[in-house]
Amino acid sequence: MTAAAIPHAEVIGDPIAHSKSPLIHGFWLEKLGIAGRYGKSLVHGPDLGAFLEGRRQDALWRGCNVTVPHKQAVMPFLDRIDPVARRIGAVNTVVHDGDHLVGHNTDAAGFLEPLLPLLATRHLYRMARILGAGGAARAVAHALAGEGFTLVIAARKLEQAEALAAEIEGVDTHVATLDHFARPTDFAFDDREGILDIVVNTTPLGMTGQPPLPFDYSHVPPGALIYDIVYAPLETALLGEARARGLVVVDGLAMLIGQAAAAFRLFFGQPAPRQYDAELRALLTA
Known part of the structure; x- marks a missing residue:
């Protein structure tokens, strides 16, 4: 399987360069030996709908985390929204489920x-x-x-x-x-x-x-x-x-790692290996 032909997910936002999500998910993928990758994409507000429609066509795209300023703006572009995310009124995780884009909230x-x-x-x-x-x-x-x-x-x-x-x-x-x-x-x-x-x-x-x-x-x-x-x-x-x-x-890493773990299971179908949290924190703060 080539690097381009493996399951993949990402985080989207504007700005996005500062995001530590690729490091977190990449760390867990490596620990579990999962053939997958996780990246990040800068997406401006006016491009949000077109971006998601483009990703919908990719069968290997598992979804994306959503950060500022798109957590509410993303909702009209989704096919379904999980009841928790609907109640909160914000989506931070989009899962590609068949032909559907499903919004979740793992922040809570x-x-x-x-x-x-x-x-x-x-x-x-x-x-x-x-x-x-x-x-x-x-x-x-x-x-x-x-x-x-x-x-x-x-x-x-x-x-x-x-x-x-x-x-x-x-x-x-x-x-x-x-x-x-x-x-x-x-x-x-x-x-x-x-x-x-x-x-x-x-x-x-x-x-x-x-x-x-x-x-x-x-x-x-x-x-x-x-x-x-x-x-x-x-x-x-x-x-x-x-x-x-x-x-x-x-501190902010507690919530970041916690919400990422819930999203990781949605994307890759396995629980994050939390026994390595201390090692992950050291990596994130190096």
Whole structure:
């Protein structure tokens, strides 16, 4: 079988050069001895439909991961959308199933994966402050709502936060602007015993080449967990300050690897070899 005649998948976005997905999937393919490859393609918004139609004609194309800014824009070009992705309103994985393109969302499961030990514990109350209202934020908000969190959703424009909050059912939701969290507050937090507080950055702010995330730690309850889905750099300013304050942190590689593992199974029909996670992390951070 030639290199061109093997099952293949890829990640698409704009920009895409920074993506670590090819390294992750390539690592797993090699460990499992699967004849396959995984690449990346720069796809501009106006070309998205034509790109997918072209890939549809390739019987060996297993699908693609979808990153910014296409997670919502891709949906009209798909034949079916998985119920989880439909509920979230964003697709990060497209699977080529026969003649059909099927949209999935593995971001939600990938986001929750490092939190599962905490979520296995009962809490008196759970609250999450979610910074951002884009495609990743949608997955995070729905995932945390499913775990019984009260949500505070903050976006650059209040109407963006309001639109996402209106879609979340079954839990209390509140909205704010990102500017609100950039300004100091003198709010006096009450006793947080038995309470799980999480602050999540789902914006690209703090990523290499982006402005820093303006955030004042007076908004963080004592003992909160700080989760930044940015993975380049791995240690963002948000996480660096959290560590300095003695808070528990989760970095962006946790979600990246978790969502990639779910997508890998969809593309290549086998579970990712997670016993090599430590080796993979070392490779990703080299």
